[in-house]
Amino acid sequence: MASRIFHRLRHALTGESEQEGLPYCGSEVEEFPESSELEDDTEGLSTRLSGTLSFTSNYEDEEAEEGAAPGGTSQDLGEALGPELLGVAPENGEHGPPVAERQGSNMLTRQLQELWRKSRGSLVPQRLLFEVTSTNVVNERSSKYVLYTIYLIRGGQFDKAPATIARRYSDFERLNRHLRRRFGSDMAGVTFPRKRLRRNFAAETIAKRSRAFEQFLSHLHSVPEIRRSAEFLEFFYLDDLRVAQRSTCTGTYCEALAAWTNAHQLQDKLGACRSRHFLLTLAGLAVCHQELGQLAEANAHSEQALRLLEAQDSHPLLAPFLQAHVYLAWMLGKDKRQAEARLQGLQEAGLAGPQPPTLKELLIKQPLP
Known part of the structure; x- marks a missing residue:
């Protein structure tokens, strides 16, 4: 009883x-019923729902209780x-x-x-929505393609800062190819829309592909191994990091700040806040805010990075972040003794030179794939 x-x-x-039709995913992959909605262009693409698809997932290794x-x-x-x-x-x-x-x-x-x-x-799993909000046919000298603008929105709550990406068909095709090479069994049930020989720029084709790409990303995100992979994550934020780094090097800090901010939002929504790219993003945000005279914001990003580096004395970004934090705390009239003591300890242990490189210098020299 x-x-x-x-x-x-x-x-x-x-x-x-x-x-609502949003079952808990756990660590298993959802089943995607076949649909004739996409006809021959996206044969077998999985859904019966209309509108944006979402899948429940949990970045903490699916430890949420089933009954929560x-x-x-x-x-x-x-x-x-x-x-x-x-x-x-x-x-x-x-x-x-x-x-x-x-x-x-x-x-x-x-x-x-x-x-x-x-x-x-208990820990409530987060839902991430992928929605194609607009498309644009781009005509260049040697090529013509469709650019899809996609919003990443955290479901179940009001998302004040949705992150965006703009990708073309070839970008999705490259991601699909790399993931199939690495995750053959997991990708067996994922259908990708085929390229057509004609009518690629017809409104009907663009609309169907927009829907297909939403489902494609949602399906990938529902598989824990795939959504944690470098191939999947870098598909979203690597372009922003490249633009941000290039703009920082040329001194166009407003443009760089916008790119760093979007990369930060993308990594936060994708649960990639422990990677080297996230620390590089925090460094870019701190540098741009400082160069624009926004010292409080720069200091907040430095403090966040130092919390992530609390147990990593040998990390190459630690000494530059400590040095930046000491300066910003002094400018803002805050206590800087703890950061000074830790920086001195690194120097005495030979883990940092007497004049460690600045965050800006590291940003300029940091190679990106």
Whole structure:
């Protein structure tokens, strides 16, 4: 009986997700029903839904409990368990169960309510939406192609800062080829839209491909091994890093700041905040904000980087970040003694020279693939 009650409770608590058609993914790949929506251009592409697809995922190695749910109220719990289990007399005036049975039911109800309260504080998986918001046919001297603008939006909440990318068909094709080479079995169920010999620039073809690319990215993101891979992650933010680095080197800091900021948002949404690229992004943000006179923002990014480098005394960016933080803290009238002591300790241990390179110098010299 207890198992049936818990089963009803779990369905009541997760009913909202089921109604929306957004099942919990866990570590397994979702099944994608075949669709004739994309005809011969995208044969077998998987979906029956209209609008933007989203897949539930969790960047913390899918450790969320299956029963955890972000919503629900005590009223929902009561409806799920029924008046008998809550010890409430039926409205038709009939006598309820015996007192001893009601007490046992109340005890079970309290245990389930406690479990439900604990589950609300559990790790809730994040959902990431991929949406093609616009397309543009680009005519160049030697080529003509369609540029797809894609928004990455964190689902389940109001996203104040959606990140964007602009990619063409050949970019998606290159990503598909690299992933199939590395993740053959995982990519077996992923369908990619074929290139057509004609009507590539027709409105109908562009619309279908926009839909296909949304599904393609969503499917890739639903596979944990793929969404953590360098090929998948760099598809989103590597172009922004190149533009940001080039603009920083030429001293066009406003343009560089926009590119660094978008790269930061992309990495944050994709859960890539532990990579060397993320630290490089924080360095770019700190440099650009400092050059534009926005010292508080520069200091905030330096502090974030130092928190990530707390246990990495040999990292090449540590001494430059400490040096930048000492200067910014002094300019802002903040305590800089801890950063000075750590920098001195690195120098005494031979892990940093007497004059470590600045963040800007490292940004200029840092090679990007």
